[in-house]
Amino acid sequence: MAAGPTGTDTAIVDAPWATVLVVALALYAAVVLGLVVAGRGAAARELALLVPNLLQLFRGLIGDRRVPRRAKLVLALAVVWIASPIDLIPEFIPIAGPLDDAIVAALALRFVVRTSGRSVVMENWRGGPGTLEFLLRIARVT
Secondary structure, three states: OOEOOOOOEOHHHHOOHHHHHHHHHHHHHHHHHHHHHHOOOHHHHHHHOHHHHHHHHHHHHHHOOOOOHHHHHHHHHHHHHHHOOOOOOOOOOOOOOOHHHHHHHHHHHHHHHHHHOHHHHHHHOOOOHHHHHHHHHHOOOO
C-alpha cells in the first residue's frame, strides 16, 4: 500500500470505483444479514431489505408498459442514486443509512403513482405491504 505525503494510507483513494463499490456492497450485505439475524420481527427484515426491494420495484416499473417514458427516466435516475456508493448518509450506518435512499425513492414513487396509478406500483412491489404504504405516506400519495 502506498503512503501519502503525510504518511497516511491512500490505497482506498487509489482503488478503482469497482473495488469501492464491491466493498460498499459487502458492508451493506453484512449489515443486512446482521439485522435480519438479530431482528425479532418483520419490521427489522423490511428495513434491512428496503434498498433491494426498492431496486426490484423500480426494475419492474421500468419494464412495465403501463409506465410512461418520463416516469421510467425518473426511476432510472433514482436507481442510479440508490445504487451509488456515494450517499448523504453512508449505507453501513444502521437505520439512518437507507433514509436518503428512501426519500429519493419516495419522490420517484410519487411521480410514478401520479403518472401511472397506485395499482401499477402495488403490483410490482415484492416487499411487505406496510413498507410500501409507509413510503407512499412519506411521498404524500393518497
